[in-house]
Amino acid sequence: MLQEDLDTRILRMLQRNGKLTYEEIGAMVDRSPSTIRDRIRKLEEEKKILGYSAIVNQEKIGINADAYVSADVAPERSQNAMAVLFSMENVSEILRVTGERRIMFRIRAASNSELVDTIDRKIRPLGFENIEVTMVLEHVVRYPGL
Numbered sequence: 460m461l462q463e464d465l466d467t468r469i470l471r472m473l474q475r476n477g478k479l480t481y482e483e484i485g486a487m488v489d490r491s492p493s494t495i496r497d498r499i500r501k502l503e504e505e506k507k508i509l510g511y512s513a514i515v516n517q518e519k520i521g522i523n524a525d526a527y528v529s530a531d532v533a534p535e536r537s538q539n540a541m542a543v544l545f546s547m548e549n550v551s552e553i554l555r556v557t558g559e560r561r562i563m564f565r566i567r568a569a570s571n572s573e574l575v576d577t578i579d580r581k582i583r584p585l586g587f588e589n590i591e592v593t594m595v596l597e598h599v600v601r602y603p604g605l
Contacts, residue, residue, distance in 0.1 A: 462498075465490070469498055470507070477511045517598075522567045524574040525595040528582070529560035536586035537562075543585055549577065560589055 468488055472479055481492035481499070488495070502508045517525065532540045544550050544564055552565040566582075568574035571594075578590065 466498060466502060466507070469495065470502065473499075473508070517567065521569050524568045524571045525565070525598075526567075526574060527563060527565050527593045527595070528578065528590060529556070529558075529563045529593070530582070530587040530590045531560050532562055532586050532588065540585040540587060544582075547581070560591060562587070 465488060469484060472484055472487065481495040484490075485492045485495045499508070517523075541553065541562075544553055547566075549567050550564050551567060554563045555561060556563045566574060566577065568577060574592075578592065583590070
């Protein structure tokens, strides 16, 4: 098996279950735990693995509103607006996209009214315009994957 194929298999396994041990992965790909440790360390150094996280049941921790927000922002306000978005605890993803609205981000809140309040009192003053909010109705797949 080529190193690239081994790395791809390791990445797929970790995306499905980030808690797998070197021993468990090694057994699945017929490699020693030390080989797996070394490959994972290299994947981290190469920034192919950016980090690890837990997939949380949002409703059980009081998050009942989830939305994607598309907006535009004037170029001269973009850098500051993005920095503030990045610092907001309830913003989990920020994307530059094509189209009329050049920024998209994901925002979560305890309720719809809190979400609207956040957009009106914290997002709009940053210079975001032409805002479109798309509410998430149901999470069909809640885990990352290749």
